[in-house]
Amino acid sequence: MTKNLEFTEKLRSSGLRPTKQRLKICEVLFNREKTFHFTINDLAKNISEKLKEKISLATVYNTVHAFKKKGYLKEISINSDKSYFDTNITNHHHFFDEDTNQLIDCDDNHLDNVKIKKNITGKKINSIEVLIKVASDNQNQN
């Protein structure tokens, strides 16, 4: 609750109206210790668990995309039927646990810096993403 003013300011400063729904979503997304990796579905479930009120799915989609556009969220490339988002917007990479379908942050001690030696001519690099897919050692993959 004390964070509400902070979120209001954050939204207003980026030209987003601090509506009730957006503040609630801020609370769920940004009021945590660890970074949060989620799909829209995860988030919607989280909202209806933590908060009493329901927020329309369309609003969740709208808000997540608005937050992404403003740079408050990052979208992560995983080959999947759904999109994954990350509250950690710093430049970092990911493990993807194929057993649990969970994304896990890669910190610096996991991975050497990726160096691009040669780029496509005439293009600029927008992002470099490394995705390390892992699974249980004793589990057979299909």
Next chain:
Amino acid sequence: MTKNLEFTEKLRSSGLRPTKQRLKICEVLFNREKTFHFTINDLAKNISEKLKEKISLATVYNTVHAFKKKGYLKEISINSDKSYFDTNITNHHHFFDEDTNQLIDCDDNHLDNVKIKKNITGKKINSIEVLIKVASDNQNQN
């Protein structure tokens, strides 16, 4: 046509029956100089252009997944509404041109080897994928 026997053998050796449809798809996928990056839709279009006959979409899906399972195709992680596949199954990475939505292979002279210094405990690494998103230098990104 001369390749047909080769494809028949390839399929048979991996326990896939060399049906008419699978051979046609092999022809479209593997009878080319360069590696082929495609979505199911690309492939279906390619089939109906190059060949006279139509192959049911369901069969295209089934076949692509069967080929992937047998290791003849790789699925590439791009955050998108559709899945991308690659006939180049060697260990390599990709550029993704956001202007044209095209995947481009990264060869060795583009990228230094990615080294994982520390893995998640109890898990084994199934794959490491680097995706470098690029776009026109003079184009503003939204």
Next chain:
DNA sequence: AACTACATTATAATTATTCTAAACTATTGA
């Protein structure tokens, strides 16, 4: 040739996501 297991197919079903258009609300400025 006939049997059987695997394949193909059209179509229905499912799932994630976006669109729509009407109702609602935050902001602004009189």
Next chain:
DNA sequence: TCAATAGTTTAGAATAATTATAATGTAGTT
């Protein structure tokens, strides 16, 4: 303060990719 307006929310429809279904077809084997 209050009304105008521009941005938001919403339920539900629409769309798009993919998977399931179940009937028909076909390759491989006997």
